[in-house]
Amino acid sequence: MQLNFAAREVTLKLVYYGPALSGKTTNLRSLHELTSERSHGRLMTLETRDDRTLFFDMLPLTFRSDESGMSLRIKVFTVPGQVLHGSTRRLVLQGADGVAFIADSQIAETENNAASFLDLRANLKDLGLAIRDLPLVIQFNKRDLSNVRTDGEIAALAQRGREPVFSAVALNGDGVIESFLGLLAVTWSKLDAEHQLARTLGIKKEAFVPLAAEKLGVTRPVSELLAKCVGGSLEFVPGPEAKP
Amino acid sequence: MTDEAAVTQEGRRAADAPGLDAHLRLEDLVDRAGLDELCRSFLELFGIPVRVYASEGDLLADAARGHEICAYVNTLTAGGRACGATVSAVKANDGGETGDAVHPCFTGNAYRIVPVDYDGRRIGRIIIGPYLPAAVAEVPASLLQIDAQIDPGRARSLLAKVPRANDATVNRMSLHLKRALDLILFSGHKALLTSQMHLASVRESYRELEEKNRKLQDAYDRLRELDRLKSTFLATVSHELRTPLTSIIGYSEMLVEGIAGELGKEQREFVTTIHEKGGHLLALITGLLDLSKLESGSMTVNLRAIDVHELVRQVVSTLTPLARKKGITLEGAPPPGLPHLKADPERLRQVFLNLVENAIKFTPAGGVVSITARNLGVDPGDVDTSGFALLAPVHAKVEIRVADTGIGIPAREKARVFDPFYQVDSSSTREYGGTGLGLSIVKRLVDAHRGTVHIEDNVPQGAVFVVRLPAAAAGD
Numbered sequence: 001m002q003l004n005f006a007a008r009e010v011t012l013k014l015v016y017y018g019p020a021l022s023g024k025t026t027n028l029r030s031l032h033e034l035t036s037e038r039s040h041g042r043l044m045t046l047e048t049r050d051d052r053t054l055f056f057d058m059l060p061l062t063f064r065s066d067e068s069g070m071s072l073r074i075k076v077f078t079v080p081g082q083v084l085h086g087s088t089r090r091l092v093l094q095g096a097d098g099v100a101f102i103a104d105s106q107i108a109e110t111e112n113n114a115a116s117f118l119d120l121r122a123n124l125k126d127l128g129l130a131i132r133d134l135p136l137v138i139q140f141n142k143r144d145l146s147n148v149r150t151d152g153e154i155a156a157l158a159q160r161g162r163e164p165v166f167s168a169v170a171l172n173g174d175g176v177i178e179s180f181l182g183l184l185a186v187t188w189s190k191l192d193a194e195h196q197l198a199r200t201l202g203i204k205k206e207a208f209v210p211l212a213a214e215k216l217g218v219t220r221p222v223s224e225l226l227a228k229c230v231g232g233s234l235e236f237v238p239g240p241e242a243k244p
Numbered sequence: 245m246t247d248e249a250a251v252t253q254e255g256r257r258a259a260d261a262p263g264l265d266a267h268l269r270l271e272d273l274v275d276r277a278g279l280d281e282l283c284r285s286f287l288e289l290f291g292i293p294v295r296v297y298a299s300e301g302d303l304l305a306d307a308a309r310g311h312e313i314c315a316y317v318n319t320l321t322a323g324g325r326a327c328g329a330t331v332s333a334v335k336a337n338d339g340g341e342t343g344d345a346v347h348p349c350f351t352g353n354a355y356r357i358v359p360v361d362y363d364g365r366r367i368g369r370i371i372i373g374p375y376l377p378a379a380v381a382e383v384p385a386s387l388l389q390i391d392a393q394i395d396p397g398r399a400r401s402l403l404a405k406v407p408r409a410n411d412a413t414v415n416r417m418s419l420h421l422k423r424a425l426d427l428i429l430f431s432g433h434k435a436l437l438t439s440q441m442h443l444a445s446v447r448e449s450y451r452e453l454e455e456k457n458r459k460l461q462d463a464y465d466r467l468r469e470l471d472r473l474k475s476t477f478l479a480t481v482s483h484e485l486r487t488p489l490t491s492i493i494g495y496s497e498m499l500v501e502g503i504a505g506e507l508g509k510e511q512r513e514f515v516t517t518i519h520e521k522g523g524h525l526l527a528l529i530t531g532l533l534d535l536s537k538l539e540s541g542s543m544t545v546n547l548r549a550i551d552v553h554e555l556v557r558q559v560v561s562t563l564t565p566l567a568r569k570k571g572i573t574l575e576g577a578p579p580p581g582l583p584h585l586k587a588d589p590e591r592l593r594q595v596f597l598n599l600v601e602n603a604i605k606f607t608p609a610g611g612v613v614s615i616t617a618r619n620l621g622v623d624p625g626d627v628d629t630s631g632f633a634l635l636a637p638v639h640a641k642v643e644i645r646v647a648d649t650g651i652g653i654p655a656r657e658k659a660r661v662f663d664p665f666y667q668v669d670s671s672s673t674r675e676y677g678g679t680g681l682g683l684s685i686v687k688r689l690v691d692a693h694r695g696t697v698h699i700e701d702n703v704p705q706g707a708v709f710v711v712r713l714p715a716a717a718a719g720d
């Protein structure tokens with residue numbers, strides 16, 4: 001997070017992480033489509049000829065809180081999923097305030113999801129961060145495909161984990177806003193606790209996500225959207241100390 | 245630490261992250277020449293000057309054709325002053341919160357100030373004008389009263405030459421300029437991010453490689469240390485083994501010679517065996533000692549000029565009895581006129597004694613072992629042809645070949661026979677004896693002389709050991 005009091009600006013960095021071809025860029029494209037013209041900038045994609053992400057994609061979202069006069073700038077990044085771009089993933093992760101892990105729901109992708117998550121953990125460790133200190137949501141994407149884990153199975157897994165879990169079909173935009181707002185909620189909850197943002201910025205914690213949703217042009221009620229979350233908590237709770 | 249300090253520190257860390265662009269500036273995102281060209285094409289299209297300023301006030305692009313009325317006003321004292329004041333006011337106007345601003349000039353002309361926002365931030369402004377708003381019908385009083393010297397007729401005719409534009413036109417101009425500039429800014433931003441990312445990636449890869457190199461170097465150093473310890477250990481043990489062995493050999497020899505009284509036939513046979521095996525053990529230990537010395541690099545070679553003929557003569561005379569005993573012909577006749585070798589005579593003799601003894605060992609009765617030599621000049625495998633005249637004198641080599649008509653060496657074994665303790669097959673040890681150290685010592689000794697040794701086939705039967713050694717320079 002960058003906090004610039006002089007310019008009355010807060011900049012957040014959110015990163016969409018996950019295995020190759022799990023739909024990170026698709027999430028960003030949908031997010032771009034689903035948010036209002038006023039609030040989003042151009043979607044920046046740096047991709048190779050075969051449409052695979054080379055460095056990262058970046059979607060800037062900007063809105064102002066009229067009440068407090070603060071500008072909120074959210075930069076949403078994706079990392080390249082292919083294994084060989086390891087150092088790029090680490091660079092994109094640098095300075096991230098929150099991570100949405102986009103998993104592929106297909107049963108055959110189970111191992112790739114796990115491997116990518118371990119890669120995330122290793123990269124964070126390299127950056128001197130622990131995954132338990134990072135706001136995180138998990139999205140099970142591609143729910144429309146056959147041979148995927150059932151909703152019941154996902155719910156059962158989510159109940160046992162500590163991160164909020166969302167289902168999505170990013171290609172149609174289903175679950176994209178839900179996951180994004182979920183990530184925003186957890187991230188803001190952590191930053192608010194650490195930096196007393198309610199006091200310094202004059203934005204009440206409970207008011208932040210509804211404000212963001214409204215400014216981004218989301219018309220459905222926030223409570224309804226966040227209720228799509230299964231398992232986990234949208235309040236950031238640091239994980240238990242890692243066992244030595 | 246106060247909250248604020250904590251936040252600032254956090255901010256600084258995040259600012260290092262690529263893509264967050266704490267301070268994106270207009271001049272970082274555009275190519276000035278390109279921006280100038282864009283403004284110029286608008287000037288050509290509408291006849292109205294276009295200038296682009298960065299937020300800090302730097303002029304980044306300037307496409308202007310001076311209007312005659314402006315030039316005229318500036319010839320008047322009060323006019324020039326008023327013009328200067330107007331221009332300063334226009335420059336100071338940053339366009340307001342939203343939308344364009346219009347700044348009128350006392351001449352009746354106007355300036356349009358178009359703010360340039362990118363990524364939600366104000367990073368500069370475009371100034372369009374001066375132009376004559378379509379609504380202005382008369383020469384305004386503000387112009388006529390600006391200076392007592394003004395000529396109203398001239399002012400009217402010059403003002404009429406200023407391009408007229410209605411609001412709709414200027415709006416269109418402003419909109420298209422903004423759109424074009426926005427695209428340029430986006431491309432510039434993308435290129436900036438890409439290059440930053442690229443640079444960071446390269447740096448990251450470099451860091452990873454450095455780390456790996458460091459680990460490899462550590463592992464290598466550790467192995468070298470172990471290797472040194474091993475050689476030292478071997479040298480110490482060999483030395484300690486040799487001392488009692490000398491007594492065993494000496495006393496058994498005395499027994500055989502009957503110094504301690506006549507021995508029975510069987511007793512003599514036993515003691516002879518003890519003496520022979522003792523000698524064999526001594527050779528093995530000496531070989532090990534040599535090898536460990538060579539490997540630890542503690543063996544010194546005293547390089548001197550050596551006559552090849554003399555070397556071959558010594559080797560042949562030493563081993564002729566052995567060859568004769570096996571019924572093998574041993575011949576050594578190097579051609580005359582060979583350059584001297586640069587080598588340690590003792591070590592080199594050891595090399596060829598080893599090779600020839602080996603050849604005799606593996607050659608059946610009736611066979612031939614021959615030593616030949618030739619002047620190689622420059623080893624063709626050693627240097628390419630460029631700079632031949634310069635390199636030939638220092639790379640000159642002499643080749644000495646030890647050929648036998650023995651059992652030969654299979655192709656896949658040719659490199660491995662130089663490994664310590666390696667023997668083509670263990671049955672050969674039983675049949676021919678030997679420690680398996682001879683050739684590895686040869687290899688290391690030749691290496692120590694900066695020479696090479698390899699094996700060729702001796703058609704139709706046998707093997708040739710080819711040793712190439714540096715020739716002594718003329719002065720040596």
